[in-house]
Amino acid sequence: MRPLLLATLCLVSSCFSAAGGGGSPLSEGLCLLKTEFALHLYRTAAAERNGTNFVISPASVSLSLEILQFGARGNTGWQLASALGYTVQDSRVREFLHSVYTALHNSSQGIGMELACTLFIHTGASLSPCFVQQLSWWANSSLEPADFGEPNRTTIEVSRQSTGEGPGSPLWGQAGALSTQLSIMSTMTFQSTWQRRFSSMASQPLPFTCAQGLVLQVPAMHQVTEVSYGQFQDAAGHKVDVLELLYLGRMASLFLVLPQNKDTPLNLIEPHLTASVIHLWATRLKRTRMDVFLPRFRIQNQFDLKSILRSWGITDLFDPLKANLKGISGQDGFYVSEATHKAKMELSEEGTKSSAATAVLLLRRSRTPAFKADRPFIFLLREQNTGFVFSIGRVSNPLD
Secondary structure: OOOEEEEEEEEEEOOOOOOOOOOHHHHHHHHHHHHHHHHHHHHHHHHHHOOOEEEEEEEHHHHHHHHHHOOOHHHHHHHHHHHOOOOOOOOOHHHHHHHHHHHHHHOOOOEEEEEEEEEEEEOOOHHHHHHHHHHHOOEEEEEEEOOOOOHHHHHHHOOOOOOOOOOOOOOHHOOOOOEEEEEEEEEEEEEEEEEOOHHHHEEEEEEEEEEOOEEEEEEEEEEEEEEEEEEEEEEOOOOOEEEEEOOOOEEEEEEEEOOOOOOOOHHHHHHHHHHOOOOOOHHHHEEEEEEEEEEOEEEEEEEEHHHHHHHOOOOOOHHHOOOOOHHHEEEEEEEEEEEEEEEEEEOOOOOOOOOHHHHHHHHOOOOOEEEEOOOOEEEEEEEOOOOOOOEEEEEEEOOO
């Protein structure tokens, strides 16, 4: 299987005036705060998607908010810290997150994972030396010049970046070229293969029951292997099956939450997902040999992140009269005009092909416990050591 996730967060900042140690209490607390942020983001996005497929990258969103924290002051900084649950202005937090981001960037154990942030600076705009120094030190971040007065030219320049998106593309909104001074693009990319690969010869159709009771035949991967598995119930008593599949190098895993009852919709389970619940489930999984049936899927979507952040109380950041980002340039006038998030995730086995090996698989199912993702489920792409959630989403219909 070769999954690919690409998530992009673009925060377009405009000039208002024409003149223009793992295991420590700190690390454990931050890991829980990061997970809680991811789940909060998921629940907010889920409420807007009305039971449809979606994927969102908390890692990408939080990275850009952390960059903005370096430049935010006063109430603007307080609102950002309140939404994230922490502040990079705290040296202990800063050092821990920096060490985690550095370890991810340097990883080469058969897995491609990278967090990065690029600031596109309008020609002639000045930045605080302190902010520039903090940025260059943070999560593979960099500065790039951009001529926002010539959006087509800027788009060509930015297209050379890993995301392929930039000013002038639909993702960046319609910010006025004359007022835009600074744009932040944060990306998270992930590409790897399973620790134990699914065989393309074992693929088969799987009856998938959608939320409305509609049963579809969807392409599904299959393997019989040892996995981490557990059966739990949430605070409301809903029973769920939880499965964790490792990627090559054991650095990351895919964490699946599947209602045991096909009549239990995900919107009854989502409100009860918390960082402590996910942590508890993850620590209580047991190694079990199982028949695993997992549908292939590809999800791509775009969010108006500005509306999500405003609903969380991050309002000053988008207000030209209230935004306080003096730490970026030492001057008034900067505020965030656009916040858009784009994410994509693809799940498949390598060399995907249809197969008619159904009969053999059915015989094996009678002897081995089975995990069949044949109804809507929630997935989390997590880093193994810290539990950081890079991607989180929901599959309601694998064919959409």
